[in-house]
Amino acid sequence: MTSAPWREFGDELDRWRDAGRIADFWWRDDDAAHPTASLARLASLSGRCGVPLALAAIPADAEEAIFSDLPETVEVLQHGVDHCNRAPEGARACEFPSGAHVDSALARLAGGRARLQLLAGARLLPVLVPPWNRFAPELIGMLPSLGICGFSSFSARPAAELVLGVRQVNTHVDLIAWRRGRVFVGEAKALAEAVEHLRARRENRVDPGEPTGWLTHHALHDEPLWSFLDRLFRFTASHGTVRWLRAVDVFHVVAGA
Numbered sequence: 001m002t003s004a005p006w007r008e009f010g011d012e013l014d015r016w017r018d019a020g021r022i023a024d025f026w027w028r029d030d031d032a033a034h035p036t037a038s039l040a041r042l043a044s045l046s047g048r049c050g051v052p053l054a055l056a057a058i059p060a061d062a063e064e065a066i067f068s069d070l071p072e073t074v075e076v077l078q079h080g081v082d083h084c085n086r087a088p089e090g091a092r093a094c095e096f097p098s099g100a101h102v103d104s105a106l107a108r109l110a111g112g113r114a115r116l117q118l119l120a121g122a123r124l125l126p127v128l129v130p131p132w133n134r135f136a137p138e139l140i141g142m143l144p145s146l147g148i149c150g151f152s153s154f155s156a157r158p159a160a161e162l163v164l165g166v167r168q169v170n171t172h173v174d175l176i177a178w179r180r181g182r183v184f185v186g187e188a189k190a191l192a193e194a195v196e197h198l199r200a201r202r203e204n205r206v207d208p209g210e211p212t213g214w215l216t217h218h219a220l221h222d223e224p225l226w227s228f229l230d231r232l233f234r235f236t237a238s239h240g241t242v243r244w245l246r247a248v249d250v251f252h253v254v255a256g257a
């Protein structure tokens with residue numbers, strides 16, 4: 001029997017279908033660095049289900065082994081540089097806080113990008129995912145000078161172009177309950193967040209052109225979360241109106257650039 005959250009999710013997808021629209025989704029997973037069993041499980045899930053995965057890797061910590069034997073469905077994004085908190089005391093965690101030295105921040109970002117290019121090769125896209133989804137506004141305009149032309153944080157974007165030459169596509173459904181023991185948020189909350197973003201897009205309350213982004217953190221996945229992903233991918237595969245996009249299409253960028 002289908003439970004209410006899945007029914008409501010299906011109903012919302014039906015409304016997209018009835019309106020002749022494709023519900024486009026994308027999947028971002030953060031904090032890739034080490035070759036662990038959960039990372040291998042994540043990559044294999046993506047390959048087996050044919051669902052594109054944008055893997056946000058931490059340049060300073062990333063081991064070469066995580067990029068070998070990845071299924072063709074996996075692309076790589078840059079997740080900050082070392083994922084260390086540099087926010088002033090009392091402020092929310094941030095690797096690139098406002099007011100820090102601009103030149104050294106840019107040099108670190110460029111160094112991180114160069115390292116990932118070396119390790120991930122053509123899988124790397126010129127897209128920055130700032131740790132904790134926060135980034136100093138004064139640095140954003142300088143991203144194109146580093147060759148970065150995509151940016152991803154959390155919640156509905158205010159505009160498709162963050163600054164000239166940088167396309168923003170965020171995630172909207174966070175599957176981890178950060179303040180409740182870092183476990184799966186539960187399918188009711190996950191699906192309600194997805195329905196909320198889809199509905200807001202359909203009603204033009206947010207940018208309807210921003211694909212709905214699902215955010216995971218493979219290192220924290222418990223069995224209920226793995227099962228949920230499995231069911232989500234089967235459910236969306238059987239609903240003709242859903243399309244999972246590759247990051248290269250989400251950000252309109254060129255791989256390996």
Ligand SMILES: [Zn+2]
Nearest residue numbers: 030031131132
């Ligand atoms: Zn992170």
